[in-house]
Amino acid sequence: MSDRVVENSSAEDVKVERVLVTGASGYIACHVVKQLLESGSFIVRGTVRNLNNEKKVKPLKNLCPGSKYPLELAEAELLDEHCWERAMVDCKYVIHMASPFPASNPRDESELIEPAVEGTINVLQACSKANIKRVVLTSSIVAITSGNLDSKRELTEEDWSVENQCGPYEKSKLMAEKAAWDFVKNLPADKKFELVVINPGLVYGPVLHGSNCTSMEIPTRLLERQIPMLPRLHFGVVDVRDLAKAHITALTSVKGPGNRYIAVNKGIWLKDTAKILNDEFRPQGYRVPTAVCPSFGMYVYSLFDSGIRMILPALGKEMSLSNKKIKEDLGFDPIDVEKTLIDMAYSMIEQGFVKKTPKYLGPPENRSTSTDTQPSQ
Numbered sequence: 414m415s416d417r418v419v420e421n422s423s424a425e426d427v428k429v430e431r432v433l434v435t436g437a438s439g440y441i442a443c444h445v446v447k448q449l450l451e452s453g454s455f456i457v458r459g460t461v462r463n464l465n466n467e468k469k470v471k472p473l474k475n476l477c478p479g480s481k482y483p484l485e486l487a488e489a490e491l492l493d494e495h496c497w498e499r500a501m502v503d504c505k506y507v508i509h510m511a512s513p514f515p516a517s518n519p520r521d522e523s524e525l526i527e528p529a530v531e532g533t534i535n536v537l538q539a540c541s542k543a544n545i546k547r548v549v550l551t552s553s554i555v556a557i558t559s560g561n562l563d564s565k566r567e568l569t570e571e572d573w574s575v576e577n578q579c580g581p582y583e584k585s586k587l588m589a590e591k592a593a594w595d596f597v598k599n600l601p602a603d604k605k606f607e608l609v610v611i612n613p614g615l616v617y618g619p620v621l622h623g624s625n626c627t628s629m630e631i632p633t634r635l636l637e638r639q640i641p642m643l644p645r646l647h648f649g650v651v652d653v654r655d656l657a658k659a660h661i662t663a664l665t666s667v668k669g670p671g672n673r674y675i676a677v678n679k680g681i682w683l684k685d686t687a688k689i690l691n692d693e694f695r696p697q698g699y700r701v702p703t704a705v706c707p708s709f710g711m712y713v714y715s716l717f718d719s720g721i722r723m724i725l726p727a728l729g730k731e732m733s734l735s736n737k738k739i740k741e742d743l744g745f746d747p748i749d750v751e752k753t754l755i756d757m758a759y760s761m762i763e764q765g766f767v768k769k770t771p772k773y774l775g776p777p778e779n780r781s782t783s784t785d786t787q788p789s790q
Contacts, residue, residue: 429482431456432664433504435489435536436511438469440628441551441613443476443621444657445508450477450484452661457482460489460500460511472623491532497539504543506664509536510551522581529585530592537596540606547607547670549663552590554614554649554675554734555583562730569735570612570673590673607670609663613656614649614677614734617753619760628653629766632758635687635701636694636767642706643684646727649677649734652753659743668742676739678747680732689754698770 432449436442437459449457461469464486473484487500491511501507513528533550540548557568560575574587590610597608616628634640659676663669684705691701708728739745759776761767774780 429454429456430505431458431485431503432506432508433487433501434459434508434510435491435500436509437461437473437486438622438624439510439512440620440622440626441616441653441656442508442510443472444618444653445510445660446473446484447476447621448654448657448661450480450482453481455482455506456485458485458487458500458504460487462488462490464488468624469622472621476621492528492535494535494538497536498542501539501543501545505546506549507536507540507545507547508549508551508660508664509533510660511536522584525581525585526588529589533589533593534596537593541600541604545606547609547664549609549611549660549669550590550593551660552610552612552673553586554612554677555579556587556590557612557675558649558732558734559583559587562727562732567733567735568675570675570738609666609669609671610673611656611660611663612673612675614651614675614732616653616656617650617750617757618653618655618748619756620764620766621760623764625766629757629761631683631686632690632754632761633767635690636699636758636761638700638702641702642704642710643687643702644706644711644724645708645729646683646724647680647731648683648686649675649680649732650750650753651676651678652748652750655745655747659739659745662743666743672738672742674739674743674745675734675736676745677734677736678750678753680734681750682731686754689751690758693755694758696772697774698772 432455434442434446434449434457437446438461442459446457446459449455459473464470470486473486476484489496489500491513511532513532537548556574557572558574560578561568561572574583576584576587579587593608593610597605617632620629655678656676659674663674684703687701687703691703695701711728736745762769762773763776
């Protein structure tokens with residue numbers, strides 16, 4: 414695959430620091446790119462797998478068309494180790510968000526783990542060669558929570574998932590993050606760069622990138638009533654806008670290097686997620702399920718559905734995660750969860766990911782504010 418770079422910035426901008434965002438067309442990365450462009454403080458270069466893929470490239474170009482420094486784009490393939498150094502030319506910072514695209518339901522966990530680790534190391538090796546000052550790496554709370562939810566205590570950045578209690582996806586995130594820390598630790602002094610890791614929870618919030626993603630699965634299933642009852646599941650959630658801001662703050666924070674940060678607002682039960690959506694959207698014709706399925710029923714369903722079998726270990730377990738460190742170091746000030754969910758749902762309906770009903774009113778800010786009141790004479 415070509416590693417072409419599209420340069421847009423003028424020579425007079427050489428003193429402005431350039432940041433590379435890998436996997437720029439992703440759900441979270443689009444928000445990172447947008448906020449970076451809006452700040453006017455950086456020249457932003459994003460990587461995509463194919464510059465000719467309009468479905469991925471067009472939303473990026475439309476994020477902030479009037480930005481001070483136009484968005485640059487480069488082609489890069491996560492598992493192609495040779496393309497990354499060129500993508501990083503003249504960059505000072507890297508926000509690494511790209512993830513491999515594994516096959517669903519892998520026959521062997523190595524199909525997930527090996528690409529995750531290899532892709533991370535490919536990018537970090539290039540960072541070392543390109544004299545990058547700082548890398549902000551996106552990991553996940555599943556590198557912290559797996560095997561620890563029975564501890565009945567608040568988990569912090571000091572916690573690591575228990576490897577032999579991880580599923581394939583959880584293990585891939587755990588091993589990739591550990592590989593990153595080990596890689597930086599073992600670099601010679603003249604090749605070292607600063608590393609900051611962000612561990613987000615389940616990410617909700619407005620959709621900018623124009624394609625389906627994992628974060629949209631639960632809201633879609635609820636709004637379209639694809640499930641009749643709710644499993645007793647609890648999630649640590651974060652607004653995608655808060656998460657993007659945390660990544661950007663971590664680029665220059667003096668406290669960031671050498672730290673990992675749990676990025677969550679708070680934990681929320683699935684039944685409470687459903688209630689928030691139901692209160693807003695049932696009057697608009699959406700029949701969001703609100704009844705909770707007994708655990709016994711979930712075990713019965715699991716006999717016929719491998720997807721349900723995967724969530725059985727998490728049933729009824731409340732996730733307690735500390736966001737104290739990210740608040741203190743990075744000024745994390747989370748948006749209210751209710752706003753996060755409602756904003757996301759409206760964006761999904763407006764973009765066609767969820768069908769509009771005959772009663773759908775549209776986002777409140779787009780509704781007519783006209784009245785029958787006559788202007789005063």
